[in-house]
Amino acid sequence: MTTATLSTALDQGLEHVEPAAVTADAVKSGTTSVRPPEATPAPRGPSLAERLGGFMRRVIPPFLGLALVLGVWALVAMKSADFPGPAKTFDAAVVLFSDPFYSNGPNDQGIGWNILASLKRVAVGFGVAALVGIPLGFIIGRFAFMNAMLEPIISLLRPVSPLAWLPIGLMVFKAADPASTWTIFICSIWPMILNTAQGVQRVPQDYLNVARVLNLSEFRIITRILFPSVLPYMLTGIRLSIGTAWLVIVAAEMLTGGVGIGFWVWDEWNNLKVEHILIAIFVIGIVGLLLEYLLLLIARRFSYGAN
């Protein structure tokens, strides 16, 4: 798709730079009407009206949905004394985001610091989970014995809410911050183990036959066949993990305190600044969406057509 657009763009570019070449081609192919070089090329893409229509079709439904939410929100806010409406929330957001990185001691920091603190915990917990979970997934996928050994344990532990692990983390680390990171670790490790293992089990036999016929070395098999064919599964696992981690961090921080978006929500509740809680909900949603989108982009880079 991109190459196609690129090549048409190149063609058009060539027409402007070297009109002589175009006319020469036309003569060669036997066409009698030789186009003068300064003639404007016929429009190739859809007309302006069509493009506008397409744009409207894509933009109007989401816009309507957003307007509906805002409308309902405003109506509810009118009836309730405590609940701030969209306008009030927007004003609060403007104030809040005008100085996102202030710091007045550990309990009063800008929203930017809070988001970064949460992201850092997610990154560390998730990173360690990837370092442990992905190799473990490879081992489980490759050796039936390990699969049979670990499968019951994983089945037992996976449905446990990650927050149930928080007290264990507090007990082991004796500090709030590593405990919430530990919770992230536990909740993000399962999808990575399971998806990687599934990917390893589903490496097409054809590719393994190629490896056998070429008599590839173990190193080449891993780098050229196993790893690339497992990668899409791995990325799915990573995407699920990041999603869960971002869900869990808010709850974990509410319980442990410190700096972080989850704690900030709880803090603002204690301050009865409901508009800030609403802003936090938007922010959490947007950051989650961005993480998801980023990983989708990476996954698309590593999907190799429909085989």
Added chain:
Amino acid sequence: MNAIVKVENVGMAFETKKGSFVALKDVNLQISTGEVVSLIGHSGCGKSTLLNLIAGLTLPTSGLMLCNGREIAGPGPERAVVFQNHSLLPWLNCFENVYLAVERVFSAKEGKEALRARTHAALEMVHMDHAAQKLPHEISGGMKQRIGIARAFAMEPKILLMDEPFGALDALTRAALQDELIGVMAKTGATVVMVTHDVDEAVLLSDRVVMMTNGPAATIGEILEVKLAKPRDRLQLAHDPHFAECRAAILEFLYQKQMKKAA
């Protein structure tokens, strides 16, 4: 000509839930250097099984398989395989797919430049050098199979095994690739064993056509020698009486002697 592959009294049985299934029984075949042999038969007759045995992808349950005087104990680069579904690695471009094979076979003796030259030569041989940097999903099915053939030839195997190499292609593309293969075989003098279910293809390409009986316990029914001068031209062959005779003999074998009972 000395035999490069010897198949002696080979039998192959698969263990299934319903007990043992005998796919092949008492297969005897010798393939000489430079010879092109086709295996033909109805589907399920074990022709692909026999090819996989020669490739070493599976091992026989009885009998002896020799390649170059040594027992076939597993797959190896001296017996290159062209798979029906091309089996190119989708994350490597065409050049890298061929290079992977070249590197494995020749890197002990040759430098990087020589390996790259070999890869380009192989791609050029199937007229695909222009697509060297393309990924497999960016080229057509016929082109993919050309790359698969280039990969196999680039290894300079003692024998080339092809499992219905053109089975998944449309008739016109198939003809183009058969002509391509005729050219490449003439240039390299390769020894080829090819599984096919296409009678014309078998006669056009081979020196001998091995006709297999229906399974279970399939074996070699008849062997037909195709005494047509090489390289062959499909247009001239259309009027050649020997071509018609060979064709008729195979058809007779397949549709009279080995007619499938209500498949």
